[in-house]
Amino acid sequence: MSEISLTENAQHQRHGSNSGQPLTRREGVRKVTGTATYAADNHPSGMLYAVCATSTIARGRVVGLDEAAARGHPGVVDVMTTANRPPLATDPDEKSHPFMFRMDLLQNDRVRYAGQPIAVVIAETLEAASEGAALLAPRYEVEDARVGLDGAESFSPQSVGAGSPPLAETGDVEAGLRGAHRRVEVTYETAPQYHNAMEPHCVVAAWDGDRLSLDMPTQALAMSQQRLGGLFGIAPENVAIRSPYLGGGFGSKGFPAGPQVLGILAARLTGRPVKLVLRREQMFGPVGHRAATRQTLRIGVAEDGGLTAIANHTRTSSSTFDDFFEPAADVAHTLYASPAIRTSYEVVRLDTGTPLFMRAPGEASGSITLESAIDEAAYGAGMDPLAFRLKNHADVEPISGKPFSSKRLKDCYAQGAERFGWSTRPLEPRQMRDADGLLVGWGVGTATFPALMFQANARAVIRRDGTARIETGAHDMGQGAWTALAQIGADALGLPIDDVEFAAGTSDLPDAGIAGGSAHTATAGMALHTAGLNVLAKLADIATADERSPLFGAGNVGTVARDGRLVRRDDESRGEPFVDILERAGLAEIEATGQAAGDAAAQEAYAMHAHGAVFAEVKIDPDLGQIRVSRLVGAFAAGRIINPRMVESQLFGGMIWGISFALHEHAVVDRRSGRVMNADLAEYHIPVNADVPSMEAILVHEDDPHVNALGIKGVGEIGVTGTGGAIANAVWHATGRRIRRFPMSLADLI
Numbered sequence: 001m002s003e004i005s006l007t008e009n010a011q012h013q014r015h016g017s018n019s020g021q022p023l024t025r026r027e028g029v030r031k032v033t034g035t036a037t038y039a040a041d042n043h044p045s046g047m048l049y050a051v052c053a054t055s056t057i058a059r060g061r062v063v064g065l066d067e068a069a070a071r072g073h074p075g076v077v078d079v080m081t082t083a084n085r086p087p088l089a090t091d092p093d094e095k096s097h098p099f100m101f102r103m104d105l106l107q108n109d110r111v112r113y114a115g116q117p118i119a120v121v122i123a124e125t126l127e128a129a130s131e132g133a134a135l136l137a138p139r140y141e142v143e144d145a146r147v148g149l150d151g152a153e154s155f156s157p158q159s160v161g162a163g164s165p166p167l168a169e170t171g172d173v174e175a176g177l178r179g180a181h182r183r184v185e186v187t188y189e190t191a192p193q194y195h196n197a198m199e200p201h202c203v204v205a206a207w208d209g210d211r212l213s214l215d216m217p218t219q220a221l222a223m224s225q226q227r228l229g230g231l232f233g234i235a236p237e238n239v240a241i242r243s244p245y246l247g248g249g250f251g252s253k254g255f256p257a258g259p260q261v262l263g264i265l266a267a268r269l270t271g272r273p274v275k276l277v278l279r280r281e282q283m284f285g286p287v288g289h290r291a292a293t294r295q296t297l298r299i300g301v302a303e304d305g306g307l308t309a310i311a312n313h314t315r316t317s318s319s320t321f322d323d324f325f326e327p328a329a330d331v332a333h334t335l336y337a338s339p340a341i342r343t344s345y346e347v348v349r350l351d352t353g354t355p356l357f358m359r360a361p362g363e364a365s366g367s368i369t370l371e372s373a374i375d376e377a378a379y380g381a382g383m384d385p386l387a388f389r390l391k392n393h394a395d396v397e398p399i400s401g402k403p404f405s406s407k408r409l410k411d412c413y414a415q416g417a418e419r420f421g422w423s424t425r426p427l428e429p430r431q432m433r434d435a436d437g438l439l440v441g442w443g444v445g446t447a448t449f450p451a452l453m454f455q456a457n458a459r460a461v462i463r464r465d466g467t468a469r470i471e472t473g474a475h476d477m478g479q480g481a482w483t484a485l486a487q488i489g490a491d492a493l494g495l496p497i498d499d500v501e502f503a504a505g506t507s508d509l510p511d512a513g514i515a516g517g518s519a520h521t522a523t524a525g526m527a528l529h530t531a532g533l534n535v536l537a538k539l540a541d542i543a544t545a546d547e548r549s550p551l552f553g554a555g556n557v558g559t560v561a562r563d564g565r566l567v568r569r570d571d572e573s574r575g576e577p578f579v580d581i582l583e584r585a586g587l588a589e590i591e592a593t594g595q596a597a598g599d600a601a602a603q604e605a606y607a608m609h610a611h612g613a614v615f616a617e618v619k620i621d622p623d624l625g626q627i628r629v630s631r632l633v634g635a636f637a638a639g640r641i642i643n644p645r646m647v648e649s650q651l652f653g654g655m656i657w658g659i660s661f662a663l664h665e666h667a668v669v670d671r672r673s674g675r676v677m678n679a680d681l682a683e684y685h686i687p688v689n690a691d692v693p694s695m696e697a698i699l700v701h702e703d704d705p706h707v708n709a710l711g712i713k714g715v716g717e718i719g720v721t722g723t724g725g726a727i728a729n730a731v732w733h734a735t736g737r738r739i740r741r742f743p744m745s746l747a748d749l750i
């Protein structure tokens with residue numbers, strides 16, 4: 001079990017309220033000293049190394065493998081192929097739940113995408129396994145690969161990835177467009193992106209009879225236990241997973257990926273512990289991606305600048321064998337007031353791995369286009385783009401008509417604009433130059449992401465020595481769960497954070513749900529909060545019924561916890577330490593569990609979203625077309641902020657991904673072979689420090705009484721939205737050129 005006590009942290013907080021404090025990461029010292037154990041750092045004795053051999057074709061069949069050559073290589077212990085792969089209890093192509101993704105586990109000789117695992121070589125050393133995999137020299141029956149969005153076969157989806165209807169309409173879009181004073185009808189394209197967490201997918205697997213023990217990074221411990229238990233025909237609780245730290249996930253580690261299951265199968269086959277780590281180029285296939293989109297936006301604007309219609313028709317892709325796709329159009333449901341809105345999809349089946357949730361799935365690719373098209377509409381209307389957004393501010397959620405649970409977007413616009421200096425921006429493009437003669441442009445984009453709540457459980461224990469232990473199987477991808485959740489738990493117990501031990505990151509703890517949908521702090525935090533209040537209620541029951549307690553008879557007034565004491569709600573000077581209550585009752589400790597889930601009635605009544613406004617400055621070389629982001633200011637309203645240091649860091653991470661979306665990230669697929677041609681971090685560009693300008697993230701105060709009792713919304717994904725559009729709009733403002741294909745490159749400007 002992973003546990004962290006805050007005494008490791010140099011920063012001691014003795015405040016009554018831990019939340020709101022910019023604590024540094026509890027596990028920070030472990031990470032920077034290399035003592036934090038990531039999954040692949042584990043080496044059980046007798047461990048073997050497994051390496052996947054992956055397909056170099058995108059469609060066809062494997063007709064031959066030189067297994068003898070691989071087996072003959074010194075150190076190779078076994079080669080796992082379709083012929084000897086241990087049996088599974090469920091067909092990996094079976095799908096009984098939309099989020100039960102199909103995977104390639106050597107079930108047959110079909111090749112469905114380039115980079116698909118087609119065999120696994122297991123050896124005493126990593127070098128021997130790698131060489132063995134290279135010696136397999138597969139022979140194929142090759143069929144033509146279908147790549148690109150113009151591929152013939154498409155389908156009309158039954159449901160959008162996240163569950164909303166594939167065709168959504170409110171009002172009459174065609175009438176709105178017909179009646180408009182001006183129309184913007186434009187098609188934007190976004191490029192495929194592949195999740196490239198610093199830590200690639202990996203597993204260290206060991207079997208003991210029908211019990212499976214795993215070191216495996218995951219964003220969802222309990223769901224992974226379920227999925228693996230189902231595949232191997234064992235009880236989920238027989239799958240023990242340790243995942244104390246993840247080197248990033250971004251959605252791709254929500255579910256066990258095919259190669260990780262192959263590592264577990266290799267351990268089954270050899271009867272020894274096995275480690276399997278994907279090589280960087282193997283990240284471009286079997287572990288998900290964000291598919292390309294082609295989005296046709298139609299926007300109608302009345303003479304006064306008010307919107308009359310918004311439509312987004314998105315063409316995107318899924319694999320030939322599963323259904324997930326990028327719900328890019330949906331962000332139009334919530335962002336701007338319009339009497340008519342329509343979103344629709346058509347999905348092309350391509351010979352790729354199945355797309356998957358990737359940080360702000362849908363919102364990222366849908367907001368960079370919507371924010372660009374809205375900017376086009378604003379310019380057409382002769383209005384400042386910020387004034388245009390304010391004119392079309394949605395006071396209620398447009399698609400549903402529901403009031404927002406809270407929405408401080410106007411404050412985000414105001415505070416961001418003030419900080420950025422927006423008021424001096426010329427309306428016309430190509431008006432500003434810097435001292436070096438570079439073209440300067442300013443753009444704005446609106447950020448938005450739903451405030452979600454999933455289900456989670458937690459336990460809280462108060463001990464006789466006055467300290468507490470709180471537990472939930474939470475996941476820290478680097479976002480700061482170890483710290484923020486401990487702050488929430490300590491506050492619930494009325495204890496200084498140094499007196500609270502926090503256990504997370506293993507599957508033997510209460511189920512913390514999934515670290516996804518930007519909902520982990522809210523969900524796991526609410527479970528810890530509830531567990532804390534429940535254990536205090538037990539303590540109060542004992543004290544208020546005991547005539548030796550100063551709290552005797554206070555049952556009706558109620559009690560609250562303050563600094564390790566339980567005190568009367570109506571008179572906080574009257575009370576006693578937790579320790580005294582336990583001691584008199586002869587208890588070594590007292591514990592309670594707590595659950596969290598979304599409040600269905602509140603969710604029915606209110607639309608729940610975080611919002612923000614991002615302002616970007618770019619500088620562009622007028623001769624070379626080179627684009628640099630020189631300044632980013634984001635202002636975000638995301639409910640209660642538990643740890644402003646972590647939140648700023650999350651928002652920066654998101655905003656940097658926005659830079660990446662606008663200017664860098666692009667998986668280039670070879671049209672003949674169907675292979676990603678830049679499957680490495682040298683040529684699959686993401687921003688490096690030199691690409692990241694001075695950034696600011698303003699945290700706009702927002703009280704939300706409806707999202708959950710703590711008022712927490714999420715911050716993990718919203719930073720990606722808004723930023724890309726702001727940069728694209730700044731590029732237009734600098735040059736007068738509207739680029740409708742992302743990422744934008746200098747080739748688009750010269």
Ligand code: MOS
Binds near residue numbers: 357358360515516518
């Ligand atoms: Mo996220 S794409 O919900 O991990």
